[in-house]
Amino acid sequence: MGEDQVISSSVPVIDLREFGDSNIYSEKAYKKLREACEEWGCFRVINHQIPMDLMSEMKKVVRSLLDLPAEIKGRNVDVIAGSGYVAPSPANPLYEALGLYDLGSAEALRSFCDQLDASSHQREIVERYAGAVHGLALDIGRKMAMSMGLESDLFKGWRCQFRINKYNFTPETVGSSGVQIHTDSSFLTILQEDENVGGLEVLNKNGEFVAIDPWPGTLLLNLGDVATVWSNGRFYNVKHRVECKEAAIRVSIASFMLAPKDEAVEAPQELVDDEHPRLYLPFSYEDYRKLRLSTKLRAGEALELVRSSR
Numbered sequence: 001m002g003e004d005q006v007i008s009s010s011v012p013v014i015d016l017r018e019f020g021d022s023n024i025y026s027e028k029a030y031k032k033l034r035e036a037c038e039e040w041g042c043f044r045v046i047n048h049q050i051p052m053d054l055m056s057e058m059k060k061v062v063r064s065l066l067d068l069p070a071e072i073k074g075r076n077v078d079v080i081a082g083s084g085y086v087a088p089s090p091a092n093p094l095y096e097a098l099g100l101y102d103l104g105s106a107e108a109l110r111s112f113c114d115q116l117d118a119s120s121h122q123r124e125i126v127e128r129y130a131g132a133v134h135g136l137a138l139d140i141g142r143k144m145a146m147s148m149g150l151e152s153d154l155f156k157g158w159r160c161q162f163r164i165n166k167y168n169f170t171p172e173t174v175g176s177s178g179v180q181i182h183t184d185s186s187f188l189t190i191l192q193e194d195e196n197v198g199g200l201e202v203l204n205k206n207g208e209f210v211a212i213d214p215w216p217g218t219l220l221l222n223l224g225d226v227a228t229v230w231s232n233g234r235f236y237n238v239k240h241r242v243e244c245k246e247a248a249i250r251v252s253i254a255s256f257m258l259a260p261k262d263e264a265v266e267a268p269q270e271l272v273d274d275e276h277p278r279l280y281l282p283f284s285y286e287d288y289r290k291l292r293l294s295t296k297l298r299a300g301e302a303l304e305l306v307r308s309s310r
């Protein structure tokens with residue numbers, strides 16, 4: 001792994017204030033967003049509406065939940081395939097995660113907090129953060145749709161998930177892999193990084209790994225497999241990995257906007273025409289997730305299995 005070329009370029013920065021009132025100004029912002037989705041599948045978001053104190057409180061809550069004994073973390077069972085606790089494994093021995101499927105549901109939030117015996121303060125922070133990040137995911141989804149000339153509320157009711165990640169990096173593990181290269185299966189992922197410990201690398205279209213340095217207070221957006229299907233091949237599902245760079249516990253919070261609740265994942269008709277025939281067969285997100293897990297095709301290759309033959 002260490003032989004791969006890692007460059008220190010940077011991903012596009014999207015300033016949410018630029019989508020303001022003036023049409024001329026915002027046209028530029030939508031174009032930049034669309035280019036970021038098409039060329040990188042990854043961008044940094046600045047000037048979002050999630051309060052800084054909520055981000056730092058959530059980080060503390062998440063850290064203490066991840067520090068719970070293994071038998072308590074094990075109560076965080078899957079709701080859909082792979083959505084619950086992930087213990088360290090032979091493939092990713094330094095990594096573990098807790099998960100919460102459907103962060104837009106009060107019932108799901110309650111049950112997650114119950115499983116982990118969360119305090120009332122912890123519950124309040126998890127609920128507030130879930131509300132804020134859910135709102136942001138919808139807002140960015142809306143802007144992505146508008147950047148393609150589509151109506152704005154296409155993502156209402158889509159299911160969202162948290163995955164809170166802990167990397168147990170030690171002096172002996174420096175230079176090894178924290179999480180293997182993968183794409184996210186989601187439409188989009190909002191990542192609150194570790195403020196101090198870097199290690200995330202995204203693969204650009206030239207095949208170079210770009211090191212993502214932490215930028216506290218901002219958020220990192222990744223597009224996943226569902227974004228590629230939804231955009232009929234236009235949006236890029238960025239491959240990424242986490243490398244162990246230093247001996248420190250690393251904690252990140254990934255919030256995924258996954259897919260529609262009941263409907264199939266497919267490109268809207270407006271994005272399909274003679275020049276852009278439908279590339280993927282409509283599928284159920286849960287089935288696709290199971291397919292990725294059962295085939296172990298975690299870096300977007302599973303999309304080939306749902307390609308339309310024409």
Ligand SMILES: O=C(O)CCC(=O)C(=O)O
Nearest residue numbers: 163165184200242252254
């Ligand atoms: O921890 C990170 O920086 C990335 C985590 C990630 O890629 C994921 O949860 O899918």
Ligand SMILES: [Fe+2]
Nearest residue numbers: 182183184240
């Ligand atoms: Fe990821």
